[in-house]
Amino acid sequence: MPWSPRAVLLRDLVLGILGTLAFLIDLGADLWAASQYVLSGRYLWAALVLALLGLASVALQLFSWIWLRSDVSSPLAPKPPGRHLALLHLLQLGYLYRCVQGLQQGLLVWRQEVPSEFDVAYADFLSLDISMLRLFETFLETTPQLTLVLAIILQSGSAEYYQWVSICTSFVGISWALLDYHRALRTCLPAKPLLGVGASVIYFLWNLLLLWPRVLVVALFSALFPRYVALHFLGLWLVFLFWVWLQGTDFMPGPHSEWLYRATVATILYFSWFNVAEGHTRGRATIHLVFLLNDSLLLVVAWATQSAWLPSGRLLQSLLPAAGVCFLLGLALRLAYYCWLHPSRRWEPDQVDGTWGLRSLEERQLPQNRRMAHLAKNFFPKPRDEAVLPWKGEVNGVL
Template sequence: MPLSPRAALLRDLVLGVLGTAAFLLDLGADLWAAGQYVLGGRYLWAALVLALLGLSSVALQFFSWVWLRADPAGLHGPQPPGRCLALLHLLQLGYLYRCLQGMWQGLLVWQQEAPSAFDLAYADFLSLDISMLRLFETFLETTPQLTLVLAIVLQSGRAEYFQCVGICTSFLGISWALLDYHQALRTCLPSKPPLGLGSSAIYFLWNLLLLWPRVLAVALFSALLPRYVALHFLSVWLVLLLWVWLQGTDFMPDPGSEWLYRATVAIILYFSWFNVSEGHTRGRATIHLVFLLSDSVLLVTTWVTHNTWLPSGIPLQIWLPVGGTCFLLGLALRLIYYRWLHPRCRWEPDQVDGARSLLPPERGQLPQNRRVTQLARNFFPKATDEAALPGKEEVNGGL
């Protein structure tokens, strides 16, 4: 049964609070792990944890600041002065400020008996930016941190209590970001179909099941040859960056920031699938899957030829079947999702080109987040009169 508008607003508000709490919990776990490494004299591990945390935070603040600067004057209403906003981002608090702003707007809308169309659209606008930033943070920091912790555990042969907490919080953060991104894309659809529990569960599972073998392969290689993992990442990342550039992305407001977006997408593609261009993407998705699978098999083969047992005594015969089973199950669920659960939609011209997205509110237009709407257009195929029903979709995916 569909939720009432007020209940849906309360649900979105609660999800926003939980998402912010998950981010803070993951951040606290990373800082705790870094502190424990320092106390144990393992300064290199601590430096790697802090480096990943710092680099992802800087990129996140940059995205947030560029988007705020690109939005038209007057769209966000009363805000802190520009210098205060710049200082917040310089202090690495811009993303947290956006989360608090989104929750405050959601609370204001929920308290209204009959919220205006603009207030509802503006709340969606803020939540979509937060969802996109959360996804970036997941693949710039959470997923690499998970890979690092697994490599450390595999290399040392034992898992400390704080490492177990870090692994759990990383999985929580990744899971939350994937579901939140799925909800954000559905919000951008012209027809606003409800986010079904079944489609959400399958979407979440196939992403997580395909992500886990990739993380395991990189972690095994990192545990065996830690000095070469950076070279491997850089080589694969450059190939993926070239691929993204050849697709002619147009996501950011200026060419300089567009390259940071392409670099970020290349990092996402290192671990998972992410669609950046419109059109039938079955071929691109297949190429990426084969490329990532070939690379993962090469990493595991390298590890097998040098070491057939983990330091913890867990035999290879257990780890590889688990990873292979996760991959096959994730691939099957991915095909099921795109075959029966991936909706088509009829994009109107003004929703396709984003012409309404950044108009100032004084011109009587509702705010529409062009950034995420563009990704939703890439993710959900355009329906035709003959193929408007589920089951006739082209594989045309985002994450």
């Protein structure tokens, strides 16, 4: 049964509140873990936690500020960013400001009996940017933090209570970001099949089940060879950066800022799949999966042939087989999702998600969030009947 307009608005507002709380809780857990490392005299671990937090925060502020500057010409941008916004980004509060702004706009729309065209469009515009920034934060900070905590546990052979809190909050943050990003992409399409609970659960599970084994083997390599993990990351990161460059991405407003995006995508690809270009998605995803699988197997072989024995050796004997089962299950769910549940860019005006569905066809002519709309075209395939009829592409200016 389709959601009512008021229910859709309330759902999006609640999701926005939960997403902001998840970010704050995860940030608090990381700062708490860093303080505990300092109190216990483990200064290097504390420095690594804070370094990951700092690098990810700087990247998020850069993305946010560049987008604010480039959106000045958009009808959805109320006014150019002022000095107070520049100061907030300099103080590393730009992303949090966007979250608060999105919640305020969502509350404004929800309180209107008949939401105005501009307010609804602006709420969508803000929520899409927040979802993208949340995804970047997940792979620039949360996932590396999770890898670091697991490496510390594997190296020490024991886990403290604050480390378990960090692990739990990291998994919640990663799961939330992946599902929220998928939901955000769907709102960029003028119409699409409804995102049911079953499809949401399967999409969430296959991402998490494939990500967990990768995080574990990287953490294992970090625990065994802490001096070489940076070289391993840098080597693969350069390969992925070159691959992203070959695909000719066009996400950011300028050529220099585009390299920031490519560097971020290369970091995501180190852990998980992320599509950046249209066409032959299945082939690229398969190449990436095989490449990451081979690299993970090599990392496991390095552990198996290592003469030194970690204190958590017995724990690894159960974790690694469990990781293999998770990988196979995640792969099966991924195939099932893309075979039967992944929607196409078909025009079905009666089946829409999000606040986009509250508007008429004429109102949908408002400018969209160009960045996320571009990614949605890469993420969702064209219907087969459109793909085989060249005249449709010619009419739409594709060919």
